[in-house]
Amino acid sequence: MRLSCKAPTAQRTGAGPARGGLLYGVGRACAARPWRVIAVWLVVLLAALAADRSWGGSYADDFNLSGTPSSTGADLLDAHGGAGLRGVAAQIVVRSDEGTLTAHREELSAAGRRLADLPDAVSVASPLDVPEAVTDDGRTGYYTVRFRENPAQFEKSYVDRVDDAVRGLRDDGVTVEYGGPLGQLARPAAADRTSELIGVGTAVVVLLLGFGSVAAAGFPLLTAVVGLLTGLSALALLAAEFSFGTAAPTLAVMMGLGVGLDYSLFLVTRHRKLLHTADSPVEAAARTVATSGRAVLVASLTVTLSLAGLFASGVHFIGAMGVAAGTTVLAGAAAALTLTPALLGLAGRRVDRWHVRTPVDEPDDGDVWHRWAAVIRRRPWTFLLLGLVLLGVLAVPAASMRLGHVAAGASPTSYTERRAYDLIADGFGAGANGKLTVVVTLDKDRATTGRRRDDLADALYDKLVHTPGVASATRPTSTRDGALLVAGVTPDTGPQEEATTDLAHRLRDDVLPEVLSPEGATGYLTGTTAAQEDFRDILAGRLPVVVGVVVAAALVLLLTVFRSPLVALKAAVLNLLSITASFGVLVAVFQWGWGTALLGVDQAVPVESYVPMMMFAIVFGLSMDYEIFLLSRVRETWLETRDNHRSVAIGLASTARVITCAALIMTSVFLAFLLSTNVIIKMLALGLGVSVVLDATVVRLLLVPAAMYLLGEANWWIPRRLDRILPRLDPEGPRSTPRPAGATAPSPGRSR
Structure with missing residues (x-):
């Protein structure tokens, strides 16, 4: 590029540069x-x-970070957890408008089978099969559907297939809302x-x-x-x-x-x-x-x-x-x-x-x-x-x-992910929207010669439920190959609250090392909330x-x-x-x-x-x-x-x-x-x-x-x-702009 700043007179500006460049x-x-x-x-x-x-492609949020504790925990679940723990999880929340969900048992089972038949679906856990997935009053529950890939990145037409799978429930008077990445996919265009x-x-x-x-x-x-x-x-x-x-x-x-x-x-x-x-x-x-x-x-x-x-x-x-x-x-x-x-x-x-x-x-x-x-x-x-x-x-x-x-609870009520979030919060507590998963890798030699695996699971469970900020926790269970212990933790507060962030750091930095390090085991926090942290x-x-x-x-x-x-x-x-x-x-x-x-x-x-x-x-x-x-x-x-x-x-x-x-x-x-x-x-x-x-x-x-x-x-x-x-973008200008007489330079001694 060339730029000369000559003008017809010294006082006139705007006449433009010399031709060239x-x-x-x-x-x-x-x-x-x-x-x-x-x-x-x-x-x-x-x-x-x-x-x-x-x-043209599509757009989806993907916060996965390889090498982080949450990513390592997710990889371990994919490698050792079986179909029920692999892939990306999304919730489908159901609420009976009249009576309890058991009154819709047949249609809940049928919907679960249709969801399991969806392309890219790895597993489906029905609320009828998981007691923790149904509220005490029996009116609200959720399916946990795991997908091979993040469903937020699927084509919008995939939502139509999910709608078809749960249409019988809606016809039966059951409210159905989509949470997590499936809710992101269902956002209005x-x-x-x-x-x-x-x-x-x-x-x-x-x-x-x-x-x-x-x-x-x-x-x-x-x-x-x-x-x-x-x-x-x-x-x-x-x-x-x-x-x-x-x-x-x-x-x-x-x-x-x-x-x-x-x-x-x-x-x-x-x-x-x-x-x-x-x-x-x-x-x-x-x-x-x-x-x-x-x-x-x-x-x-x-x-x-x-x-x-x-x-x-x-x-x-x-x-x-x-x-x-x-x-x-x-x-x-x-x-x-x-x-x-x-x-x-x-x-x-x-x-x-x-x-x-x-x-x-x-x-x-x-x-x-x-x-x-x-x-x-x-x-x-x-x-x-x-x-x-x-x-x-x-x-x-x-x-x-x-x-x-910013959690789904701040989204407009016109979004299905917001309605799913509110149903979960009302039925299970605010922390149910920000669950954490604890993944523990075991040193087999030390686990057999020291405290037994069950003892380690009991000790970890006792520590988790007594940790400030934890609303509830599930007892750690072993994967089929015995390589991992897996537990769920529900915070007292929602996923965007500062207290939830503090809890995640407390578990990762203090609680897990305190219980697991003496036994040669290592713990990781994973799941959506942990990945966001x-x-x-x-x-x-x-x-x-x-x-x-x-x-x-x-x-x-x-x-x-x-x-x-x-x-x-x-x-x-x-x-x-x-x-x-x-x-x-x-x-x-x-x-x-x-x-x-x-x-x-x-x-x-x-x-x-x-x-x-x-x-x-x-x-x-x-x-x-x-x-x-x-x-x-x-x-x-x-x-x-x-x-x-x-x-x-x-x-x-x-x-x-x-x-x-x-x-x-x-x-x-x-x-x-x-x-x-x-x-x-x-x-x-x-x-x-x-x-x-x-x-x-x-x-x-x-x-x-x-x-x-x-x-x-x-x-x-x-x-x-x-x-x-420095390279020059205006070679027609002076090689060095002199410092006029009387000018004050910040470091005159450095000028040559």
């Missing part, structure tokens, strides 16, 4: 041959949609596009009111939709080969639609400004892509790098979510850099022919944003401290964040690693682009502050319950274990978007004028309108997903929406300009040795 050539070619570019995108889009329909329509509708209003031009509203929308549909189709094809969580496509829509609108809007606004001085619309489009397109390219790479940093978690589920979001981000950037200049070239100088009010683009001197920059320049310390205090107050709740898993512990431990990787990658990229250690460090620190503030809002709303009822959540819930990690990667990348948009204009003016105060003022004024409108659009896109019935999607929507608002207002309009005014010309200081090491 890869991005300049891309912009010129697309604008000069618009119909070819449009045709190519149309073919790509139709081919992607057709491939999605033919070969996410066909409601209300959230997307709200986001698009808000974007139209904001763009028309903010810029007046119909083209300024229509071109970004068209580009974003094309990029989004292409990216979603590509994601569906990836889902046919790799596993992605159920939230992956929704997250991809949120990201793809938001950044696609932002990137194209940034280009359209700059193009309409350059039309005043360029020789032709094609030349204006070429200069737009060479300047603002460079910012878009860097911004999209920054977001993608942040999302790729999720692989540092070492958890496939998390890394795959980053891939899902990154797919639509890259598709949106590709559409913005090629389709947008094609549309601008097609429109020519008539780009503002249709308008709802007097069209506006980047402002000239004297407008409200220049006056705002002047206000900050007069009192930089005041605005810096004001912004820091505001972010600090919002960040306070983040200190009490509790990670966990392992998942939570791993993510909590690796969050600092992900933060470090993402921040380091962003620092290197910013250093390479802007050639300034202080600018890169300032951007990273301020982004970390805004992210922490958004975490605080998340804790206050969902964990403390401040307003959850307004969001359609009828109870306080823990912060889903993977949400902070996902939010960090996404928010850090999006924050860098606006940072790059702003700093690109500041640096462009600095290279022209060598006047730091003027550069900050022009950069802030030139990008304030587009950043504000882009933030309004992205916030509306995110917050529209609060209408989702998925609590985790609500968390992501609120957290991302709040972070964008804070970033576009407090950070970008207060903290960044105030800090840059205070740092002065030291903003652009870089040690010459570091300048030589």
